[in-house]
Amino acid sequence: MGATGVLAVSVGSSMLSAAILSLRHEFPGHNNMIYIMITGIYVLGFVVGPLLWAPMSEVFGRRIMFIATYIPFTAFNAGVCGAKDINTLLVLRFFAGTFGSSTMTNSGGIIADMFEAQQRGLAMGVFSVMPFLGPAIGPVAGGFLSQKSSWVWVAAVIAIFSAVLTAVESPLLPETYAPVLLRRRAALLSKATGKVYRCPQDKAKPLQIKQLFLHQLKVPYVLLFTEPIVAITSLYCASSLNTSQMQFTAFPLVFQGMRHWSPGIAGLAFVGVSIGALFAIAFIMLYVNPKYARDLNAKGYLPPEARLPSTIIGAVLFPVGLLIFAWTGTPARIHWIAPIIATVPFGAGLVLVFLGVMNYLVDAYLMNAASVLAAGTVTRSILGVIFPLFTVDMYDAMGPRWAGTFTALLAIVFIPMPILLLFKGRKIRRLTKPGRDADDLGQTIAKMMLAQNAAAATGGAAAAGAPSAKNEEVDDEEAVIQDMASLTRQVSPEYAAALERAVTHHHRS
Structure with missing residues (x-):
């Protein structure tokens, strides 16, 4: 269209x-x-x-x-x-x-x-x-x-x-724009439950149009x-x-x-x-x-x-x-x-x-x-x-x-x-802050994807008869989650949302 x-x-x-x-x-x-x-x-x-x-x-x-x-x-x-x-x-x-x-x-x-x-x-x-x-x-x-x-x-x-x-x-x-969709969802949830919901982009600072x-x-x-x-x-x-x-x-x-x-x-x-x-x-x-x-x-x-x-x-x-x-x-x-x-x-x-x-x-x-x-x-x-x-x-x-x-x-x-x-x-x-933030985000995503790939491969080995691999898989997954949580605290909500989408998409695929 x-x-x-x-x-x-x-x-x-x-x-x-x-x-x-x-x-x-x-x-x-x-x-x-x-x-x-x-x-x-x-x-x-x-x-x-x-x-x-x-x-x-x-x-x-x-x-x-x-x-x-x-x-x-x-x-x-x-x-x-x-x-x-x-x-x-x-x-x-x-x-x-x-x-x-x-x-x-x-x-x-x-x-x-x-x-x-x-x-x-x-x-x-x-x-x-x-x-x-x-x-x-x-x-x-x-x-x-x-x-x-x-x-x-x-x-x-x-x-x-x-x-x-x-x-x-x-x-x-x-x-299609995620922040607008999330704000609409938060408004509907607030109206339906009587509680106050905010999307991730507005969590730190309330929306002021x-x-x-x-x-x-x-x-x-x-x-x-x-x-x-x-x-x-x-x-x-x-x-x-x-x-x-x-x-x-x-x-x-x-x-x-x-x-x-x-x-x-x-x-x-x-x-x-x-x-x-x-x-x-x-x-x-x-x-x-x-x-x-x-x-x-x-x-x-x-x-x-x-x-x-x-x-x-x-x-x-x-x-x-x-x-x-x-x-x-x-x-x-x-x-x-x-x-x-x-x-x-x-x-x-x-x-x-x-x-x-x-x-x-x-x-x-x-x-x-x-x-x-x-x-x-x-x-x-x-x-x-x-x-x-x-x-x-x-x-x-x-x-x-x-x-x-x-x-x-x-x-x-x-x-x-x-x-x-x-x-x-x-x-x-990397000469500018937005450029460095975006590049750091990409490098972190790369590390997380490699960790998930390694975890998936280890899971396959466990299914083939390697019992210790399951624990390693859990450790890898926890490391990914910790890395993602650490990064989402350091970058803007928009980049955090992008990171979560990237990791979720790769995990599903």
């Missing part, structure tokens, strides 16, 4: 851009920058929204934030259809992007809530591919639709999609500006995504301007990106995720850096695809299939980069996953507003070949980033 919401928002950002000619005819007399901002102003909403919706979801819950933001998201999308001037359209697009951006951060939080580390990679893969399918699907649908009708129907399709999504998911989407909200409102900023890992990965993802957006600018120049394709047919050039994204997901499903699960079961705990090898592969594929596209897109005598094939490694690399980094951040900052993803979304969106302002002029001045080579060089500059994090990530994470 969360992934479908991300798809709706990303389609909404790109689909209307395919109807620019119709919009120019409807609202003539403006400079090119105004028409470019039809997409840019929507992305600008991603700068404002996540810093509100992510903290609020960690106070009021994921479900209520989905409903509270998607109803106005649908309303503003519908309002775009009736806009009578370009200024009204831009204002409505800004608010649609602001409210729609809730899914870009809260979906990652839902995944962190619902899935253990073994399954989280696949779930995050489905989530991560949606922001790239949107720019691939949107121009294709918008291109064909704008050929047969006006921009109003393109905007109407966006509004209808968001309305259907809101109507279907509002009653079906469950609450206003103070909690104001504190959580600061979390994305604090993480972005005080956590080196969050700053590094946010910059990396922002540069990768906006480099891809620069590449997308070349598609109409190459296929419509130089190969003289119609807008609808030119939109099909994005299909190669989608194929590459699907290849990346298949690679994650069939190799990366099973290997991660096996290693996790064997060792009990894997550091967040274990998510990065696939990111390194993506970091190499990404600029390779950009370079091939830059030098095969023109002249027109080069067969059209060559630049289309080049978009396959480009799309695969982009998804592998994003998927690895997203999983890395969720593993490293589990209880603040929504706020961490919000910080990244804001960074990407700021650059997403700035880059389009000069991209068209750059391609006009340099031509598709050299402008494409420039974007590839930008991607090459960042290839060392995941390699640095793979070998030095733990050291960088």
